[in-house]
Amino acid sequence: MLVESQKLNPKLLKLDVEQVPIRKGFGEGLLGAGEKDERIVGLCADLTESTQMHLFARKFPQRFIQMGVAEQNLASVASGMAAMGKIPFLTSYAMFSPGRNWEQIRTTICYNDRNVKIVGSHAGVSVGPDGGTHQAIEDIAITRVIPRLAVVVPCDAIEAKKATWQIARWTGPAYLRLAREKSPVVTTEESFFEIGKANILREPAKPRAAIIACGQMVYNALITANDLAATGIEVTVVNLHTIKPLDAETILGVAAKCEAIVTVEEHQKRGGMGSAVAELLVENYPVPMELIGVDDLFGQSGTPQELIEHYGLGVNHIRQAVQRVIARKR
Amino acid sequence: MLYDEKIKLLEQKANDIRMSVIDALLAAGSGHTAGPLGMADIFSALYFHLLKHDPKRPDWTDRDRLVLSNGHICPVLYAAMAHAGYFPVEELKTLRHFSSRLQGHPHREWLPMVETSSGPLGSGLSQAVGMALAERIDHGRSSDKFFYCLLGDGELDEGQNWEAIMLGGREKLHNLIAIIDRNNIQIDGFTEDVMPLESLADKWRSFNWHVQEIDGHSFEAIDEAVSQAKAVFSQPSVIIAHTIPGKGVHEFERKYEWHGKPPTKEEGELALKELRSLGGKIKGEHE
Numbered sequence: 001m002l003v004e005s006q007k008l009n010p011k012l013l014k015l016d017v018e019q020v021p022i023r024k025g026f027g028e029g030l031l032g033a034g035e036k037d038e039r040i041v042g043l044c045a046d047l048t049e050s051t052q053m054h055l056f057a058r059k060f061p062q063r064f065i066q067m068g069v070a071e072q073n074l075a076s077v078a079s080g081m082a083a084m085g086k087i088p089f090l091t092s093y094a095m096f097s098p099g100r101n102w103e104q105i106r107t108t109i110c111y112n113d114r115n116v117k118i119v120g121s122h123a124g125v126s127v128g129p130d131g132g133t134h135q136a137i138e139d140i141a142i143t144r145v146i147p148r149l150a151v152v153v154p155c156d157a158i159e160a161k162k163a164t165w166q167i168a169r170w171t172g173p174a175y176l177r178l179a180r181e182k183s184p185v186v187t188t189e190e191s192f193f194e195i196g197k198a199n200i201l202r203e204p205a206k207p208r209a210a211i212i213a214c215g216q217m218v219y220n221a222l223i224t225a226n227d228l229a230a231t232g233i234e235v236t237v238v239n240l241h242t243i244k245p246l247d248a249e250t251i252l253g254v255a256a257k258c259e260a261i262v263t264v265e266e267h268q269k270r271g272g273m274g275s276a277v278a279e280l281l282v283e284n285y286p287v288p289m290e291l292i293g294v295d296d297l298f299g300q301s302g303t304p305q306e307l308i309e310h311y312g313l314g315v316n317h318i319r320q321a322v323q324r325v326i327a328r329k330r
Numbered sequence: 331m332l333y334d335e336k337i338k339l340l341e342q343k344a345n346d347i348r349m350s351v352i353d354a355l356l357a358a359g360s361g362h363t364a365g366p367l368g369m370a371d372i373f374s375a376l377y378f379h380l381l382k383h384d385p386k387r388p389d390w391t392d393r394d395r396l397v398l399s400n401g402h403i404c405p406v407l408y409a410a411m412a413h414a415g416y417f418p419v420e421e422l423k424t425l426r427h428f429s430s431r432l433q434g435h436p437h438r439e440w441l442p443m444v445e446t447s448s449g450p451l452g453s454g455l456s457q458a459v460g461m462a463l464a465e466r467i468d469h470g471r472s473s474d475k476f477f478y479c480l481l482g483d484g485e486l487d488e489g490q491n492w493e494a495i496m497l498g499g500r501e502k503l504h505n506l507i508a509i510i511d512r513n514n515i516q517i518d519g520f521t522e523d524v525m526p527l528e529s530l531a532d533k534w535r536s537f538n539w540h541v542q543e544i545d546g547h548s549f550e551a552i553d554e555a556v557s558q559a560k561a562v563f564s565q566p567s568v569i570i571a572h573t574i575p576g577k578g579v580h581e582f583e584r585k586y587e588w589h590g591k592p593p594t595k596e597e598g599e600l601a602l603k604e605l606r607s608l609g610g611k612i613k614g615e616h617e
Contacts, residue, residue, distance in 0.1 A: 041467065065463060073493035076453040080460020083395075083446060086467070088460075104490070108453050112438055112446055 007190040019182040023121045025157030027052025029164025043090040045074045051091035051121040071096045075104035082114035094120025094136035110146045122180040124266035126304035135299035141271025143175045144244045150174040151243040155218035156186045162193040181304050183216040198247040204234035209260040212238040214273045217264040224318040260325040262290045269293030288328035290321040340549045344374035348578045350409035355592040358426035364575035364588040366406035368513045373410040375552045385415035388443035399454020400482035401435035416443045452488025462503040479508045484516025487525045498566045499538030506566040507559045513575040515586035534568045546571030
């Protein structure tokens with residue numbers, strides 16, 4: 001039932017599926033992009049290893065600027081460098097960039113239309129023990145409302161690497177959202193990835209609903225779909241790695257075929273990827289929807305698994321949402 | 331060294347700029363008055379003497395860059411650019427009008443000859459630091475391009491400036507020149523009442539900047555300070571330019587109330603009359 005042409009990880013549904021932090025793919029991707037294009041510069045707000053920028057910094061010390069713990073300066077210095085023809089990648093925790101420096105990103109980068117790439121690591125509640133202050137679950141909402149800013153949320157380390165390469169060639173500002181913890185590898189080097197094109201990963205002949213997910217929730221969506229299939233309920237699964245520009249064609253096609261949609265994201269339920277899908281559907285093709293996300297709460301300390309369960313993002317929650325949305329179909 | 335003839339020219343251009351600022355504000359019906367008038371001499375010095383630029387080729391790669399951080403004083407930037415030949419002086423009267431290139435705060439896409447959009451305070455110096463850093467990556471210390479950043483004093487309340495000052499000092503960006511409009515006023519009052527800044531020079535000095543304090547209305551002093559700043563090789567430079575807000579119009583001078591409002595038609599006419607007759611020595615294009 002997995003879409004063969006997507007060439008997903010053969011071990012995807014097995015217990016011994018490889019687990020790699022998504023941010024690691026960014027680190028490797030930036031190193032590769034930096035080798036190909038010397039206009040690329042790296043800026044980091046004192047979190048070089050956490051954000052995996054250390055690989056680039058070591059290889060290209062002349063093109064790396066250590067900014068100190070100063071996220072507002074981080075964004076605007078990058079804007080200035082882009083004004084001189086550089087392609088700056090700037091990294092910090094998502095809570096602080098794009099969190100703390102939102103206006104600098106809006107004005108000095110996006111309003112100016114500067115070719116800057118904002119990379120926010122440690123997004124989502126799965127950051128875990130650091131607690132609610134460090135768990136960015138609002139970042140998709142605050143970035144996708146800024147005109148021109150592309151928003152990309154890769155589902156695994158391999159996709160993060162490809163996303164980094166493509167963002168480096170993407171003309172204009174972009175935000176790349178990364179998670180901290182190890183997460184299952186969903187795709188392979190051969191899988192298709194293009195910014196702005198959603199990937200249908202699972203497509204049964206007669207789907208009762210579709211799950212649209214982003215980030216590491218794509219894996220949970222696939223596991224849920226597999227569990228449901230065992231009970232005779234077939235669902236489509238979409239990896240919506242690009243929240244903006246939104247792939248309206250694919251989403252509307254899936255909505256027309258499934259007539260019921262569940263969105264899943266490690267983000268506030270309001271304002272994020274699910275809201276983006278809901279806005280599109282309500283204006284074009286309304287179908288019953290259920291949104292899975294953190295429901296207007298802040299995070300707290302805990303293990304990633306505890307938090308995913310506590311905030312209602314686990315496989316059981318997704319399954320129940322699918323059952324609810326199917327019941328609401330006309 | 332400036333010759334007397336050059337000083338006369340700069341005085342005349344400054345007067346033209348001041349009158350154009352008033353014209354533009356009258357046409358707009360909103361905007362800031364005190365800062366643009368106070369900075370007219372510095373903008374005259376920059377656009378008619380100091381900047382390496384070519385109004386016919388605004389995208390000339392080797393031009394110096396000027397970042398206006400306190401975007402609300404843009405009437406003076408627009409007026410200086412117009413008189414320098416970037417666009418028709420007549421266009422100044424479209425300031426803040428719908429679809430005008432002269433947005434209420436500068437936007438580089440609407441008016442591509444401005445280096446960066448600004449308005450929200452505190453981010454200009456960071457952008458200038460970024461430009462100077464990029465230049466150093468490409469050309470090392472052999473670059474003869476200069477990066478000017480104009481800041482308001484009230485703007486220094488924004489913490490982001492101090493992040494940029496720290497980075498600029500650490501990086502010893504020798505081709506970066508910050509010019510502070512030290513006019514002692516911000517919207518709500520005098521700077522030292524709203525948020526004390528002194529001792530301002532010591533603060534910058536302690537962040538490893540080369541610091542000079544000058545009379546921002548003396549062309550000799552402006553010229554000399556910029557020459558010195560260019561000669562400093564191991565530090566970025568800041569010039570704290572003491573200016574009189576509202577300079578040139580007696581009614582507007584040194585009053586913080588004129589920070590953020592435009593003149594009425596009557597006030598504007600009186601201001602223009604005073605500027606036209608300024609000392610009886612300057613004959614501007616305006617007459």
